[in-house]
Amino acid sequence: MHQFYKNLSIWLLVALAVLLLFHYCKQSPERAHTVSYTEFLKKVDSGLLANVTVVGDTVLWKNTDGTLIKTVVPQASDALERLLRGNVTIQAEEPPQTPWFLHTLLSWLPLLFLGFLWLFSLRRGGGQTPGGSGRALAFGKSRARLINPEESKIKLDDVAGIDEAKEEVAELIDFLKKPEKFTAAGARIPTGVLLYGEPGTGKTLLAKAIAGEAGVPFFSISGSNFVEMYVGIGASRVRDLFNEGKKRAPCIIFIDEIDAVGRHRSAGGAGSSGNDEREQTLNQLLVEMDGFDANDHVIVIAATNRQDILDPALLRPGRFDRQVMVPLPDVGGREKILKVHARTAKIDPGVNWQVIARGTPGFSGAQLASLVNEAALMTARGNRPAITMAILEAAKDKVLMGAERRSLIITDREKRITACHEAGHALVAWMLPGADPVHKVTIIPRGRALGLTMQLPEEERVSHDRAYLSATLCTLLGGRIAEEIVFNQMTTGAGNDLERVSDIARRMVCEWGMSEAVGPLTFKAANPLSGQPGQILSEQTAILIDVEVRKLVQTAYDTARHLLTEHRGLLDAITAALLERETISRDEIEAIVRTGAAN
Known part of the structure; x- marks a missing residue:
């Protein structure tokens, strides 16, 4: 139906164009040269004109060489009298008249054209039919x-x-x-x-x-x-x-x-109309x-x-x-998803999907699909025969942390501060028994971060206890504390760490009941998206919550500072290794700690 309307509109436009062209050709006289009225009078007075044709206010005659000449005669003129005195034969013709229906059509043509455009856009706005056949629909039709x-x-x-x-x-x-x-x-x-x-x-x-x-x-x-x-x-x-x-x-x-x-x-609020x-x-x-x-x-x-x-x-x-x-997949589910997306890719026989699955906690199915696709792109760019474990690890880092920004120019001092910051994270996580193991530390800029410390859990966690959350707070604060100990200054590099620390500590108090002073209570914040108001708190309760949040953060700060001060030699060793190699793995950190303990 959509094609029918389109073809019909095209044929109507063609027919209208032909009609206008025919009418123009019919009423247009033979091609004539125009002369001024003054010259025309001179020819009349000199007796050079024998026959003329008058059509409305236009006088037509032929020159001696057969050329058609025309002149527009003003209404208040004596041209007719002069022609009669000069014995010029005058033939009068009525000007061509536009048919009434064509005159009406021409006057309404702009409105008809605008109406046709509106109707066409309205029908196209209805979208496709449920059958996907592309039939033109009205606005109220489904776009499914x-x-x-x-x-x-x-x-x-x-x-x-x-x-x-x-x-x-x-x-x-x-x-x-x-x-x-x-x-x-x-x-x-x-x-x-x-x-x-x-x-x-x-x-x-x-x-x-x-x-x-x-x-x-x-x-x-x-x-x-x-x-x-x-x-x-x-x-x-x-x-x-x-x-x-x-x-x-x-x-x-x-x-x-x-x-x-x-x-x-x-959700629209009190002013929203139903x-x-x-x-x-x-x-x-x-x-x-x-x-x-x-x-x-x-x-x-x-x-x-x-x-x-x-x-x-x-x-x-x-x-x-x-x-x-539909939850995030566990380690077994991630392995199955990786194998599904790897069906059409060339995979090296040495690839261990279980290792890759264990190294991607919290990945969704879409992220795992992106990981395999990134690995395939890296393989093609490097002209390699198949996807290897090393390529998959590089693709995982890219999906998780972003692309490397090796072109970013930073000063040596900033590089040392970044290495010290990441070493602080890694050392605190290594020393605390409840923290996730450190997998990799890098000071190569990725995304908006100048460096990253990656931790991978040894097993899937469904819930988190207070010891694990406290260890997480200590690990996040380790970077800021390391900067204070080594350089005796604070930088903006800990901005995201402090944001996460504040969020975890407040949720421990307000949502998970992990404060002895507040007790097993929950305090809901307002949800503007659903229109649900937040829980009304008394001034004393709000002050108590702030005190407990600060206490949790301060306890984690003191613990992390004590660990980094006690193991200052290991902190310097990990920093030096990062400055030398830019990226160090878990095994390299373990070797540094073992060497430091032996000394």
């Missing part, structure tokens, strides 16, 4: 893209590291394949499934895999595609989307980033998922990384019956 079963190539085997989430959605696939099995037992399939978790964990990929396994039509749309500046458009698109889904039931409707339209309805576009769209979505009319065999899958700001009415049973957390 329909993926037919034969088009979906992603299967559950392509999703790794989130086995529990895959088991949760396996029932949906069984129901879509064999709905009679569940309906015979009186079971009702969940109307909606909410996939939530941190960014990059594979929520959208899991939804694509569900579509690929179920073999049913799959409508995909983003939450931001519902909301427009015109009130009512989003609600109309929701209605159209579910109508299309019911026509193709059983099917799946996938709404990515649903928080764009499903935010808490009180009649705005986003709220109307959300209300329509609530009705379509579980309203007066039954919505059988249409399953809604939504993804978000901000579950806390979604409206409670959207999360209740009957709408999103299941809420499936």
